[in-house]
Amino acid sequence: MIATTIAGSLPKPSWLAEPETLWAPWRLKGPSLSEGQQDAALAWIKIQEDAGINIVCDGEQFRRHFVHGFLEEIDGIDWQRMTTMGIRDDRYNAQVPTVTSAVRRKKSVHGEAAGFCRRHTDRQLKFTLPGPMTICDTIADDHYGSRPEMAMAFAALLNEEALELEARGIDVIQFDEPAFNAFMDQVPIWGVDALHRAIDGLTCKTAVHICYGYGIQANIEWKESLGDEWRQYETFFPALNDSRIDQVSLECADSRVPLSVLGLLKDKEILVGAIDVASQTVETPEKVAATLRAAMEFVDPERMIACTNCGMAPLPRHVAEGKLKALGDGAALLRAELGKT
Numbered sequence: 001m002i003a004t005t006i007a008g009s010l011p012k013p014s015w016l017a018e019p020e021t022l023w024a025p026w027r028l029k030g031p032s033l034s035e036g037q038q039d040a041a042l043a044w045i046k047i048q049e050d051a052g053i054n055i056v057c058d059g060e061q062f063r064r065h066f067v068h069g070f071l072e073e074i075d076g077i078d079w080q081r082m083t084t085m086g087i088r089d090d091r092y093n094a095q096v097p098t099v100t101s102a103v104r105r106k107k108s109v110h111g112e113a114a115g116f117c118r119r120h121t122d123r124q125l126k127f128t129l130p131g132p133m134t135i136c137d138t139i140a141d142d143h144y145g146s147r148p149e150m151a152m153a154f155a156a157l158l159n160e161e162a163l164e165l166e167a168r169g170i171d172v173i174q175f176d177e178p179a180f181n182a183f184m185d186q187v188p189i190w191g192v193d194a195l196h197r198a199i200d201g202l203t204c205k206t207a208v209h210i211c212y213g214y215g216i217q218a219n220i221e222w223k224e225s226l227g228d229e230w231r232q233y234e235t236f237f238p239a240l241n242d243s244r245i246d247q248v249s250l251e252c253a254d255s256r257v258p259l260s261v262l263g264l265l266k267d268k269e270i271l272v273g274a275i276d277v278a279s280q281t282v283e284t285p286e287k288v289a290a291t292l293r294a295a296m297e298f299v300d301p302e303r304m305i306a307c308t309n310c311g312m313a314p315l316p317r318h319v320a321e322g323k324l325k326a327l328g329d330g331a332a333l334l335r336a337e338l339g340k341t
């Protein structure tokens with residue numbers, strides 16, 4: 001009861017990439033880079049295990065960017081045609097590549113990394129992929145002419161990748177869809193369909209992570225504009241609850257998302273974010289337990305997994321380590337408390 005996991009990313013060690021920087025360039029090249037990524041993943045798997053995290057992951061040590069890391073191995077994308085695009089409904093501008101012909105997966109993207117991690121832990125292993133709607137919001141389109149159509153094309157490639165990850169022994173495949181709360185009304189129309197295409201034929205657990213973004217300035221300002229209660233999720237949680245996705249990952253620590261919206265996901269396992277990734281203050285285990293306890297009003301403990309709000313990539317390493325430990329200890333506190341009653 002109340003297993004623990006993380007949303008996905010963890011900081012890169014300083015010898016691998018510049019610390020406390022999103023999407024920092026690699027400090028190693030060629031074979032040294034591959035070795036370095038493996039060593040970093042090994043270190044983080046061990047640190048997660050020691051912190052009492054039950055469902056571990058590679059901390060995204062093998063990729064610079066959570067969307068472009070996947071897109072780099074896809075044909076049909078012109079990386080010379082970079083376009084400045086307002087993304088997440090124009091919340092901020094990003095330099096993105098352009099789709100110029102039908103997309104195709106050249107080869108396995110994360111298969112080797114997944115296999116490597118599988119050989120080095122007995123714990124359940126999670127792997128994260130970008131969701132189709134978020135991909136479409138992080139790339140310019142000069143071929144499909146319609147976002148839903150382009151999303152289905154990417155979903156088919158994500159499905160090929162996900163099936164391979166499952167064959168490599170991955171237990172949970174999570175799709176990151178931060179775009180879901182920028183385009184709430186589109187989620188029931190085509191966002192869920194695209195996710196279904198991406199998980200077609202999978203027998204492992206599937207998850208979707210939705211969030212209000214990393215603690216970067218553009219997101220902080222956007223969050224300020226959303227008012228005291230963030231009720232965006234009400235628009236599409238019913239559709240998500242009706243979906244075939246097993247788990248939904250949400251931010252609940254120091255968040256203005258009213259916990260009552262969790263009541264709209266009665267048929268899902270909920271990854272309750274109990275670690276605030278926008279703050280460098282390490283939570284106490286008691287605070288983590290309190291966040292989880294508050295969520296229990298709307299989620300039975302059998303359906304609850306303790307998690308972080310979002311990725312921890314931009315945090316200093318010692319802070320991320322402290323937060324992992326707080327998460328493991330906080331969940332253990334609550335388990336002990338529930339065991340007693």
Ligand code: ZN
Nearest residue numbers: 211213310311
């Ligand atoms: Zn997130």
